[in-house]
Amino acid sequence: MRQPPLPPRPAESHKAMFGRVGLLGGAPGTVGALLLAGRSALNCGAGLVTLGMVDENVRVDFAAPELMFAPPESLVSDLDLTVLAIGPGMGQSRLAFDLMQAALLHPAPLVIDADGLNVVSRRADLAYICAHRSSPTLLTPHPGEAGRLLQVKTREIQENRELAARELATRFNALVALKGAGTVLARPDGEIEINHTGNPALSAPGMGDVLTGMMAAFAARVPPWDALRLAVWLHGQAADDALEEGCGVEGLTASELIRYARRRLNACAA
Numbered sequence: 320m321r322q323p324p325l326p327p328r329p330a331e332s333h334k335a336m337f338g339r340v341g342l343l344g345g346a347p348g349t350v351g352a353l354l355l356a357g358r359s360a361l362n363c364g365a366g367l368v369t370l371g372m373v374d375e376n377v378r379v380d381f382a383a384p385e386l387m388f389a390p391p392e393s394l395v396s397d398l399d400l401t402v403l404a405i406g407p408g409m410g411q412s413r414l415a416f417d418l419m420q421a422a423l424l425h426p427a428p429l430v431i432d433a434d435g436l437n438v439v440s441r442r443a444d445l446a447y448i449c450a451h452r453s454s455p456t457l458l459t460p461h462p463g464e465a466g467r468l469l470q471v472k473t474r475e476i477q478e479n480r481e482l483a484a485r486e487l488a489t490r491f492n493a494l495v496a497l498k499g500a501g502t503v504l505a506r507p508d509g510e511i512e513i514n515h516t517g518n519p520a521l522s523a524p525g526m527g528d529v530l531t532g533m534m535a536a537f538a539a540r541v542p543p544w545d546a547l548r549l550a551v552w553l554h555g556q557a558a559d560d561a562l563e564e565g566c567g568v569e570g571l572t573a574s575e576l577i578r579y580a581r582r583r584l585n586a587c588a589a
Contacts, residue, residue, distance in 0.1 A: 338402060340400070341400040344406055354383070355407070371394035408434070429456050430459065430534050529576055533549075
């Protein structure tokens with residue numbers, strides 16, 4: 320699989336040209352997941368990134384003060400957003416279910432990950448709304464989340480990953496990245512691709528949140544299928560770059576991966 324390029328930045332450009340990205344999640348105790356997604360989106364070129372943090376006590380990221388914050392209920396109804404992503408660290412509270420329903424009704428392309436997927440799997444009405452969205456939907460499940468969405472055991476997902484990815488894509492009318500060794504990308508029309516970048520260093524906390532931020536940033540600038548493909552490729556390639564530099568498969572953190580991804584993204588554009 321070859322990575323699709325981002326369009327070059329024109330000489331006379333401004334931040335709003337590169338998307339207004341909204342990210343929802345970050346319940347008490349898991350705010351780091353949404354912070355990682357936000358930092359990833361910033362470092363992958365998103366113009367404006369706003370976090371709708373479920374934990375209302377967190378209103379600034381001192382490591383990335385460029386991130387903006389808004390009450391999640393207002394962010395999910397902001398029609399000026401170019402793309403919306405939901406799930407990292409969100410939990411499965413009543414508020415999480417309400418946010419998920421509102422996000423599914425938002426007209427922008429929607430990236431659903433982590434607890435967003437778990438919430439959809441627990442409510443048939445949300446699954447129905449997801450499958451009937453008129454705007455693009457991008458799903459990024461790991462095998463356990465895929466099993467919950469399809470109501471089968473994880474083992475069955477892993478026994479035939481391509482079939483599972485196709486089933487998810489058709490059932491939810493979505494673009495799917497079934498994560499794992501050889502992430503399977505699937506479209507509702509049955510087309511699939513296998514990604515060949517990445518290594519075991521990615522089996523660490525927060526890596527999926529970084530992927531969500533990447534995907535949201537790219538979906539604000541290129542067609543959704545290209546955004547999915549580029550994000551998955553870059554996520555894996557960044558980990559491969561880390562190994563090539565001698566980082567090793569043990570202890571690579573999601574925060575470190577963001578830096579490798581940004582460098583590789585710019586190398587591709589050079």
